[in-house]
Amino acid sequence: MGIPAVQLSAVIAVAEMVGSNRIMLAQKIVNPVGNANLDPDEEKKLRRSMVEKALTALQAEAGEQVVLR
Amino acid sequence: MIRVVHYVNQFFGGIGGEDKADLPPRLVEGPVGPGKAVQAALGERGEVVATVICGDNYFAENIERASGEVRELVLPYKPDLFVAGPAFNAGRYGIACGATCKMAQNELGIIPAITGMYEENPGVDLYRRDVYIIQTTDRAKGMADAVSKMMNFAGKLLGKQSIGRPADEGYFPRGQLVNELVDLTGAERVIDMLLSKLRKEPFESEVERPVYDRVKPASPIKDIRSATIALVTDGGLVPKGNPDRIEMTTATRFGRYDIKNVDTLDPADYEVSHGGYDSTLVRQDPNRLVPVDAMRDLERKGAIGKLHDKFYSTTGLSSIVDIMKKVGQRIAESLKAEGVSGVILTST
Numbered sequence: 378m379g380i381p382a383v384q385l386s387a388v389i390a391v392a393e394m395v396g397s398n399r400i401m402l403a404q405k406i407v408n409p410v411g412n413a414n415l416d417p418d419e420e421k422k423l424r425r426s427m428v429e430k431a432l433t434a435l436q437a438e439a440g441e442q443v444v445l446r
Numbered sequence: 447m448i449r450v451v452h453y454v455n456q457f458f459g460g461i462g463g464e465d466k467a468d469l470p471p472r473l474v475e476g477p478v479g480p481g482k483a484v485q486a487a488l489g490e491r492g493e494v495v496a497t498v499i500c501g502d503n504y505f506a507e508n509i510e511r512a513s514g515e516v517r518e519l520v521l522p523y524k525p526d527l528f529v530a531g532p533a534f535n536a537g538r539y540g541i542a543c544g545a546t547c548k549m550a551q552n553e554l555g556i557i558p559a560i561t562g563m564y565e566e567n568p569g570v571d572l573y574r575r576d577v578y579i580i581q582t583t584d585r586a587k588g589m590a591d592a593v594s595k596m597m598n599f600a601g602k603l604l605g606k607q608s609i610g611r612p613a614d615e616g617y618f619p620r621g622q623l624v625n626e627l628v629d630l631t632g633a634e635r636v637i638d639m640l641l642s643k644l645r646k647e648p649f650e651s652e653v654e655r656p657v658y659d660r661v662k663p664a665s666p667i668k669d670i671r672s673a674t675i676a677l678v679t680d681g682g683l684v685p686k687g688n689p690d691r692i693e694m695t696t697a698t699r700f701g702r703y704d705i706k707n708v709d710t711l712d713p714a715d716y717e718v719s720h721g722g723y724d725s726t727l728v729r730q731d732p733n734r735l736v737p738v739d740a741m742r743d744l745e746r747k748g749a750i751g752k753l754h755d756k757f758y759s760t761t762g763l764s765s766i767v768d769i770m771k772k773v774g775q776r777i778a779e780s781l782k783a784e785g786v787s788g789v790i791l792t793s794t
Contacts, residue, residue: 380788381788382664383791384793396659398663398664407724409735409794420734424733424734425740427740429744431790432750435673
């Protein structure tokens with residue numbers, strides 16, 4: 378049926394309002410999957426861990442709404 | 447002489463109750479049941495030449511097929527006006543009334559069509575943008591009043607008179623914005639509305655607020671190691687030159703961009719068409735928005751089966767909800783056709 382989707386957004390309230398089922402907190406509006414204050418290597422590690430976490434949301438039952446912070 | 451065809455369900459057609467809800471559509475000549483009230487409203491000016499009777503389940507379970515069958519039954523009678531119901535609060539009946547009126551407008555020689563429903567009838571939300579639905583009470587006790595309102599309104603449609611506002615004419619708003627010349631400026635009108643709101647007085651918004659529906663969550667991915675995951679964004683990341691001309695605000699389009707054999711997004715290849723955020727950091731490193739580099743790592747490691755070889759992009763700024771719903775549907779169809787099992791959607 379549907380394809381599970383996890384939405385990464387720094388503004389969770391909007392994602393919840395519009396009815397996203399799987400939501401994960403992103404870093405910043407201007408830098409969702411990154412952090413410019415980190416060294417490039419550290420930033421990439423952060424991105425990796427965020428994406429791995431996002432994948433866990435895709436493997437979880439969503440119930441009403443699932444929000445990962 | 448106005449020729450009218452009337453649609454009713456199995457109950458109002460006098461055939462039966464739920465036991466007859468599977469009845470395929472059939473046509474009888476002349477008015478049946480509430481059709482007699484329709485005929486009375488017409489008086490000498492017209493005639494209910496035929497009535498289509500159909501089971502509510504038959505229709506609701508296959509709307510397209512049933513609409514087509516009704517069309518075939520009605521075409522030979524060459525009506526000038528199509529009347530359905532009224533359905534009051536009966537949901538399946540409301541859907542049938544809405545669908546047949548829509549069919550009549552589009553396919554029966556574009557004749558006017560009218561129906562009536564109670565505000566909570568699901569047929570209202572489904573069809574109010576396509577057809578005129580007169581507001582009725584929730585019970586058949588209101589039949590005479592409903593038919594009278596419907597036929598009055600039908601007279602205006604037939605006479606090609608200008609149709610006023612929903613509240614004035616008694617139909618459900620059709621989502622149409624109509625330009626009107628008024629004395630007060632927009633600023634004056636909105637302050638008046640705000641003052642009314644603060645005083646807890648009724649006020650009428652000029653713009654419809656979007657309604658967000660809830661979608662049943664898709665089932666989780668069972669085997670992530672063999673899954674194809676796609677990246678989608680509303681941050682407006684596009685190839686240099688914005689080949690698909692994704693609008694930087696109020697977008698109506700999305701793009702699909704090839705990342706086959708791309709290990710990491712190269713800033714030289716991309717730009718951002720999005721007026722709602724400072725895209726400096728994303729333009730420096732597009733992976734900050736569309737995390738291709740991280741996904742490739744996971745793909746190499748075997749944590750996922752495959753990163754889908756296209757990413758999807760649109761711009762989420764001052765979007766029109768209805769348009770973005772369609773964009774989302776089209777992206778989903780594309781993903782489904784390409785065997786994608788899961789999506790990571792990154793938003794700015």
